Amino acid sequence: MGTLQWSEEYDVLVAGSGGGGVTGAYTAAREGLEVLLVEATGKFGGTTAYSGGGGVWFPCNPVLVRAGPPGSFDDTIEDALTYYRAVVGDRTPRDLQETFVRGGAPLIEYLEKDPNIKFVPLPWPDYYGKAPKARLDGQRHIAAKPLKVAAAPELRDAIRGPLDTDRLGAETPPDYYLGGRALIARFLKAIEQYPSASLRRDTALVELVMSDGRVTGAIVETAGQRRAIRTRLGVLLAAGGFEANEELRRAYGVPGVARDTMGGPGSRGLALQAGIAAGAATDLLDQAWWSPGMTHPDGRSAFALWFTGGIFVNQHGNRFVNESRAYDRAGREIIAQLQDGSMSLPYWMIYDDKEGEVPPVKAANVSIVETERYVAAGLWHTADTLEELAAKIGVPGDRLAATVARFNGFAASGVDEDFGRGDEAFDRAFSAGASPLVPIDSPPYHAAQFGLSDLGTKGGLRTDTAARVLDTSGNPIPGLYAAGNTMAAPSGLAYPGGGNPIGTSMLFSHLAALDMRDRRHAAAAL
Ligand SMILES: Cc1cc2nc3c(=O)[nH]c(=O)nc-3n(C[C@H](O)[C@H](O)[C@H](O)COP(=O)(O)OP(=O)(O)OC[C@H]3O[C@@H](n4cnc5c(N)ncnc54)[C@H](O)[C@@H]3O)c2cc1C
Numbered sequence: 001m002g003t004l005q006w007s008e009e010y011d012v013l014v015a016g017s018g019g020g021g022v023t024g025a026y027t028a029a030r031e032g033l034e035v036l037l038v039e040a041t042g043k044f045g046g047t048t049a050y051s052g053g054g055g056v057w058f059p060c061n062p063v064l065v066r067a068g069p070p071g072s073f074d075d076t077i078e079d080a081l082t083y084y085r086a087v088v089g090d091r092t093p094r095d096l097q098e099t100f101v102r103g104g105a106p107l108i109e110y111l112e113k114d115p116n117i118k119f120v121p122l123p124w125p126d127y128y129g130k131a132p133k134a135r136l137d138g139q140r141h142i143a144a145k146p147l148k149v150a151a152a153p154e155l156r157d158a159i160r161g162p163l164d165t166d167r168l169g170a171e172t173p174p175d176y177y178l179g180g181r182a183l184i185a186r187f188l189k190a191i192e193q194y195p196s197a198s199l200r201r202d203t204a205l206v207e208l209v210m211s212d213g214r215v216t217g218a219i220v221e222t223a224g225q226r227r228a229i230r231t232r233l234g235v236l237l238a239a240g241g242f243e244a245n246e247e248l249r250r251a252y253g254v255p256g257v258a259r260d261t262m263g264g265p266g267s268r269g270l271a272l273q274a275g276i277a278a279g280a281a282t283d284l285l286d287q288a289w290w291s292p293g294m295t296h297p298d299g300r301s302a303f304a305l306w307f308t309g310g311i312f313v314n315q316h317g318n319r320f321v322n323e324s325r326a327y328d329r330a331g332r333e334i335i336a337q338l339q340d341g342s343m344s345l346p347y348w349m350i351y352d353d354k355e356g357e358v359p360p361v362k363a364a365n366v367s368i369v370e371t372e373r374y375v376a377a378g379l380w381h382t383a384d385t386l387e388e389l390a391a392k393i394g395v396p397g398d399r400l401a402a403t404v405a406r407f408n409g410f411a412a413s414g415v416d417e418d419f420g421r422g423d424e425a426f427d428r429a430f431s432a433g434a435s436p437l438v439p440i441d442s443p444p445y446h447a448a449q450f451g452l453s454d455l456g457t458k459g460g461l462r463t464d465t466a467a468r469v470l471d472t473s474g475n476p477i478p479g480l481y482a483a484g485n486t487m488a489a490p491s492g493l494a495y496p497g498g499g500n501p502i503g504t505s506m507l508f509s510h511l512a513a514l515d516m517r518d519r520r521h522a523a524a525a526l
Contacts, residue, residue, distance in 0.1 A: 004209065006217065007227040010036045010198075012516055013218055013235045015205035015271050018046030018264075019054075019180070020238030020484035020505030022187035023107075027513035029194035030114075033520070036229060037197070038220050040204035041266040043160035044184055046240050047456050047485075048502055050161045050262060051180035052365065055122050056506060057499035058104025059140045062112065067121045067139075077102055079133040080140060084496055086131045091492030092283075099465040100490045103507045108142070110510070116190035118145040124498040127326035129424030136425035141499045144183035146176045155185050158201075160264060167298070167366045180502070205271055208235060208278040208480065215278060215479035233516040234479040236467070238509045241457030241485035242269025243288060252285035252459065255335045256452040260293050260301040262365065263456040271486055275461045278480060281472045283488035284459030289501055290331025292323075293453025294364055295346065297373040301451035302366040303327065306430035309360035309438040310351035311407050312450065314343040317390060317399030319407065322419040323349075324427035324436040328495030334452055346449045348393050350386075350404065352442040357382060359448040360438075362430065379449040389445045404440050411439040455501065458489040467512035481515070483508035 011033040014025045021037055022044070028035040039046075048054065059080035065073045081101045088097055111117045123138030149156050156172050159181050164170035177185040191197045200222070207219040209228060217230040242248040243263035249256070261267075276282060292312070293301025305327055314320050320343055321333045337343040349359050357371055357380070374380040383389035386404055387397035410416045414435060421427060422435045461469045461482040468476035469487075484505025491500050 004228050006230040008036070009230040009232065010034045011231065011233045011520065012513065013038070013205070013229050013231045015218070015235070015237050016046060016239035016486070017044040017184070017199070018048035018238065018240055018484060018505060019183055019502040020509035021046070022184055022191065023506040024236045024238055024483065024509030024513050025197055025199070026187050026191050027510045028516065029191060029197035031513060031517040032196070033233065033513070033517060034196045035198070037199045038203040038205055039199070039201045039266070040239070040270065041160070041264070042202050044158055044188060044199070044201065045160040045181065046266060047262065047264045048180040048505070049159050049184050050163050050264060051502065052162070052178070053122060053143055053498065054180035054183045054502065055124055055141050055143045055499035056104065056503035057140050057497045058108055058142065058503055059101060061105040061108035061142060063108060063119045063142045064121055064139055073139070075135060075139055077105070083126060083131055083133040083135070087128045087494045087496045088490070088492050092488070092490050095465050096463070096490040099511070100504060100507060103511065104503055107507055107510050114190050117186050119143065120145045125425040125429050126497040127329060127426055127495055129426055138429070140497060143179065144186055146178050147182045147185050149173070149175055149177060152185050152189050155188055159184050163262070163366050167302070168369065183502070205235070205237070205239065205274060208274045210278055213478065215477060218274070231479065233520055234481055234512070236481040236483065236509060236512045237271040237275055237461065237486045238483045238505060239271035239486050240264065240267040241288070241460070242272055243267045243454055243457045245269050254286050254288055254457055255338065256288070256454055259299065260451050260453045261456070262303045262453060267456060267485070272460055275469060275480065275482060275486070279471045279477060280469045280480070281462040281474070282460060283462050284492065287459045287489070287493065288454035288457045289328055289495055290335065291327035291453050291455060292330050292334065293451050294359065294361055295379050295449040295451050296366055297369060297377045297379065299377070301453045302364060303453045303455060304361050304364050304450070306362035307360055307436065308362055308431065309354060309440070310349045311403070311440065312347055313350055313395060313400060313403055314347050315395055317395040317403055319403055319418060320347070322416065322421040322427065324421050325424070326426045326495065331452060331454070346451050348395070348447045349450055350389070350400070350440060351446050351448070352440045353444050353446070354442050357446055359446070374448070381447045382444050384444050386445055389447055393447045408439040408441060411437040456485045458485055458491070458501070460486045460488050463487050463508065465511070466515040467508040468515065481512035483512060
């Protein structure tokens with residue numbers, strides 16, 4: 001670029017418009033800062049907008065406290081901390097863990113003061129049901145209240161997703177913004193109140209500008225045109241993960257492939273790379289939020305949960321996991337077995353004909369399409385006997401029959417002696433408490449192909465509790481902040497409960513904006 005010519009100047013530049021980016025830009029604007037948010041793609045919302053639930057794990061927040069009869073709320077922040085620490089352990093800094101667990105409730109209190117931003121309880125059991133102080137009734141989880149499209153019709157095609165629109169070409173829903181799209185729509189409406197906030201799509205942050213060891217701005221690129229944006233206070237990287245970038249996945253050793261991720265197309269790691277070039281330290285770069293994925297006719301596996309029957313078997317015809325376990329835990333067990341060589345991809349869901357030939361998967365995240373398309377793609381198979389089915393999917397027939405017979409015994413006794421399926425609240429969360437042990441005994445038998453999917457990578461730039469990015473000596477890089485999947489996740493190697501990814505992104509973006517506000521006040525006071 002030769003001698004740097006600043007094109008524009010703001011207090012704050014935010015990269016990314018997922019749950020974190022919009023929270024950061026909103027907080028900055030509400031706190032009186034001049035803010036520009038740039039979004040690399042043509043749509044706002046990132047992977048956040050793909051989330052059907054859009055839940056956030058914020059223990060003891062006011063939405064939960066007032067949800068039940070007065071006086072009935074009995075969770076405490078100390079209990080939530082005990083749980084979070086038990087499942088995350090020492091893999092991430094204690095103070096970062098504590099900031100996350102304590103910070104959600106005040107954030108919701110702050111946001112609810114704005115009539116545009118509303119939440120509702122969304123009960124969702126914690127993912128390690130046997131850990132101390134796990135909340136089994138789901139009372140740590142809320143989601144954005146659905147918003148009528150009529151309240152913000154101009155956003156209908158400006159917000160990414162839902163997944164069926166992007167993956168299957170379905171029409172964008174005409175009536176309501178739901179889940180992650182509702183969260184994004186509500187924030188975009190709220191940001192409109194502040195003339196000091198500007199939003200720009202198709203504009204990617206590609207490089208950070210440094211002067212005397214501090215970040216003083218960034219280069220952004222729109223349609224090949226580079227512009228230098230000067231920042232008086234700082235740059236917040238809330239630009240998601242790099243799950244859609246196959247080259248970076250390989251470089252950092254992330255299991256699975258970009259084809260099978262659920263992350264948005266903008267999750268390419270550009271901002272992460274810019275942070276590393278600015279001297280940032282990184283952690284957890286081989287980690288993601290994992291899930292089993294049902295393979296669709298486009299050849300991509302999609303996050304799938306809520307199974308009302310069926311078992312998974314590997315290439316040996318054996319079960320290998322509690323199929324109903326919280327998806328990240330199931331994904332981690334699959335990865336461990338891929339790495340020790342005891343299983344390979346793909347694996348299969350085996351089920352009977354009680355619900356017909358469509359697999360008993362009630363939350364496929366990408367809708368299941370016509371059966372013929374899966375059959376034509378070689379993904380679904382049917383046979384009158386388990387031995388014939390086994391031959392079609394290349395697993396030993398006697399093993400498959402023995403595996404199903406053993407599982408049917410567990411279904412009869414109600415106890416899965418091999419993998420404990422049904423032992424934890426999450427395993428039964430979608431079946432109103434009913435056992436997920438359903439016998440496979442009504443021919444014809446079916447098999448559906450599965451792979452390893454993810455909801456995004458979670459390794460990234462190391463930060464302190466104010467979301468300030470740390471350099472390789474552990475000191476903050478002045479003027480640089482990161483949140484969400486661009487930061488090294490406080491949850492480390494665990495997914496403690498639904499709503500951790502979006503919650504982390506929102507909270508640390510909010511804290512980044514507050515820190516920048518405080519720095520401006522401190523400078524003004526000098
Ligand atoms: C089906 C599904 C359901 C899920 N459900 C939940 C749930 O209920 N609760 C939960 O907590 N998590 C859930 N997740 C996971 C969660 O959605 C993501 O992990 C989370 O949204 C990531 O948030 P983020 O703000 O870090 O990034 P994103 O939401 O991905 O936003 C990042 C944005 O930055 C943009 N960007 C990237 N690079 C640049 C750049 N250089 N310059 C400018 N912009 C850039 C991207 O295009 C993107 O729009 C779900 C995921 C899926 C797929």
